[in-house]
Amino acid sequence: MTPDWKTLESRLGVEGLEDFNQREVVARLEDLEATSDIESHQKAIKALSGAFGFAFFGFFICFSVLAMAVPDYWWTIVLKFVLFPVMFFGFLAIAAFLKRDTLMKVLFRAQETFIVRSAALTSLAEKLGLTYVPAPGGAPESLKALAKLKFLSKRLNALTDLLDAHGGQEDTVEAAIASGLIVPDTVVLGSEEDKARFYRQTAMGQAFEDGFEGQIGDIRFSAMEWIETVDEAPDRYHLLVALKAPFRLQGVTQFRARKTPWPKHPDEGRLEDVDLVPDTFNAHFRLRSSDQVEARTLFHPAVVERVLALAHGDPFRAVAQGNWLLIDIVGDNRFNLVDIRTGVWSHDTIRQTYEDIADLREFVEIMAHAFTLRE
Numbered sequence: 001m002t003p004d005w006k007t008l009e010s011r012l013g014v015e016g017l018e019d020f021n022q023r024e025v026v027a028r029l030e031d032l033e034a035t036s037d038i039e040s041h042q043k044a045i046k047a048l049s050g051a052f053g054f055a056f057f058g059f060f061i062c063f064s065v066l067a068m069a070v071p072d073y074w075w076t077i078v079l080k081f082v083l084f085p086v087m088f089f090g091f092l093a094i095a096a097f098l099k100r101d102t103l104m105k106v107l108f109r110a111q112e113t114f115i116v117r118s119a120a121l122t123s124l125a126e127k128l129g130l131t132y133v134p135a136p137g138g139a140p141e142s143l144k145a146l147a148k149l150k151f152l153s154k155r156l157n158a159l160t161d162l163l164d165a166h167g168g169q170e171d172t173v174e175a176a177i178a179s180g181l182i183v184p185d186t187v188v189l190g191s192e193e194d195k196a197r198f199y200r201q202t203a204m205g206q207a208f209e210d211g212f213e214g215q216i217g218d219i220r221f222s223a224m225e226w227i228e229t230v231d232e233a234p235d236r237y238h239l240l241v242a243l244k245a246p247f248r249l250q251g252v253t254q255f256r257a258r259k260t261p262w263p264k265h266p267d268e269g270r271l272e273d274v275d276l277v278p279d280t281f282n283a284h285f286r287l288r289s290s291d292q293v294e295a296r297t298l299f300h301p302a303v304v305e306r307v308l309a310l311a312h313g314d315p316f317r318a319v320a321q322g323n324w325l326l327i328d329i330v331g332d333n334r335f336n337l338v339d340i341r342t343g344v345w346s347h348d349t350i351r352q353t354y355e356d357i358a359d360l361r362e363f364v365e366i367m368a369h370a371f372t373l374r375e
Contacts, residue, residue, distance in 0.1 A: 002348045002351040002352050002355065003351060003354075003355055004351075005017055005018040005021075005351075008351065008354045008355065008358065011355075011358040011362075012128055012354065012357070012358050012361075014127065014128060017127075017354070020127055021124075021350060021354075024120070024123040024124070024127070025120045025123060025124055025337075025350060026347075026350070028116055028119055028120040028123075029116065029120055029337075029338055029345050029350075031116065032112075032113060032116045032338065032343050032345070110340050110341055111159055111162065112343075113338060113339075113340050113341075113342075113343045114134065114162070114166075114340060115162075116338070117134075117337060117338050117340060118132075118134040118166055120337060120338070121134070121210070121335070121337055121353075122134075124337075124353070124354075124357075125212060125357075128357060129214060129215075130212050130213065130214040130357070131212070131213040131214060132210075132211070132212060133166070133167070133168040133169050133211030133212070133213065133224070134166040134209070134210070134211070135163040135164075135166045135167050135207075135208065135209065135211075136167065136168060136169040136172065136173050136208035136209070136211035136224045137167055137168075137169065137170060137173035137208050138160075138163050138164035138166075138167030139159070139160040139161075139163035139164050139167075140206060140207040140208075143156075143159075143160055143163070143207070144160050168211065168213075169208075169211045169213065169222055169224060172211075172222040172224065172242045173208060173224075175242060175321075175322070175324045175326060176208075176224075176226075176240055176242070176326060178321065178322075179263060179265065179319040179321060179324070179326050180263035180264040180265035180319065181238075181240065181263045181317060181319055181326060181328045182206050182226050182238070182240070182328075183263070183264035206226055207226070207227070208224045208225065208226050209224065209225050209226070209227075209340075210224060210225045210334070210335040211223065211224040212224070212335075212357070212360065214361075216361055216364055216365055216368075217365075219243065219364060219365070219368045220243075220244060221241060221242065221243055221364045221368075222241075222242040223239065223240065223241045223242070223360055223364075224239075224240050225237060225238065225239055225240070225333075225334060225335065226238050226240060236330055237330070237331060237332060237333045237334065238328050238329065238330055238331075239328070239329045239331060239334055239360070240326060240327070240328050241326070241327045241328075241329075241360070241363065241364060241367065242324055242325070242326050242327075243324070243325045243326075243327075243364070243367060243368060243371070244323060244324065244325070245298075245320055245322070245323055245324055245325045246298070246325075246371060248322070248323060249291075249294060249298075249320055249321055249322055249323075250291060250294060251289055251290040251291030251294050251295075251321075252265060252270075252271065252289065252290045252291075252319070252320075252321045253274075253287070253288070253289040253290075253291070253294065253295045253298060253299075253319070253320040253321070254271060254287070254288050254289070254317070254318070254319050254320075255285060255286070255287050255299075255317065255318040255319075255320070256285065256286050256316065256317040256318070257284065257285055257286075257315060257316040257317070258283075258284060258285065258286060259315075260315045260316060260317055261317075262286075262288070262317075263317055263319055263328075265319070270290045271288040271289060271290050272288060272289065272290075272292065273286070273287070273288050274287040274288060274289050274292055274295045274296065274299075275287075276296070276299055276304055278304075281304050287299060298320055298371070303370060303371055306369065306370035306371075315329065315330035316328075316329055316330075325367075325371060327367060334353075334356040334359075334360075335353050335356050335357070336349055336352070336353065337349055337350060337353045
């Protein structure tokens with residue numbers, strides 16, 4: 001059940017929220033026409049997801065077989081380096097060609113909704129003292145590659161330009177790519193160089209959405225969503241929150257709740273398990289690092305005690321690297337003010353979006369306190 005306006009005003013510390021919402025948010029959404037045949041539209045989206053998912057795993061299998069079959073001579077290493085992006089985008093191109101009519105229909109229906117949704121969320125975020133970034137990092141590399149294909153409409157270039165114009169948070173996106181948090185949980189065969197290339201190429205093709213930036217007290221934060229596509233199962237929505245690390249980190253430290261996969265980091269071969277006291281920590285979480293001393297400095301006893309208070313069984317992962325502490329949480333589709341695919345919205349989805357932002361702010365404060373990022 002979505003909260004009432006009084007509850008939202010109390011949690012967000014803003015008065016007059018209902019009047020503002022009617023004037024700035026609802027007024028924009030009322031001009032948006034929902035898709036008349038939602039069921040048909042959802043089938044089209046499912047067909048696209050299946051086609052591109054099949055293309056991705058087809059590439060993965062073919063390249064893995066190739067990597068194992070050829071010997072490790074200098075020329076074969078160069079060959080694999082060249083073939084990796086060619087095969088990756090080649091499989092995407094085949095899927096796009098086979099589903100080109102469906103692809104263009106879905107993309108350009110979503111474009112209209114994207115513009116209206118972005119304007120509404122921008123106004124909403126400004127009211128709450130935040131900055132909204134509709135497409136963090138701009139258009140994904142996979143979409144830019146498709147835009148170069150002659151058999152697709154030239155209007156696809158206009159879509160990539162639109163996403164680039166609504167981009168931002170490039171430093172956070174780059175940190176997320178480097179962390180390994182946004183790579184699906186798949187096993188990659190081949191050398192360490194092959195794995196690193198595969199992880200980065202996969203991450204760079206990932207689309208981000210609903211980015212927020214702001215400051216709570218003395219803590220700057222950045223957040224965004226990304227979607228993990230799962231074969232024969234509903235998509236998984238991830239909220240990625242980025243905070244500045246308490247000190248410059250020389251190594252890589254990964255942290256996860258039990259029964260949650262490790263991030264796919266290119267340096268994972270150098271990471272070793274770190275056991276902490278008390279034993280209750282090890283019952284709920286796992287910790288590994290390339291620098292045992294640094295990991296124990298970051299997870300000192302006060303941090304361990306605070307992190308244990310977060311043990312609710314939710315899928316939860318974090319990576320501390322360089323200047324960043326990045327936290328990834330699986331959950332519902334947050335900030336879903338209006339369905340980008342169908343244009344459907346309601347007063348419940350609006351209030352839920354306000355509640356999602358309130359949850360985000362509270363989570364940032366909890367994590368900043370847990371990792372002593374504030375006094």
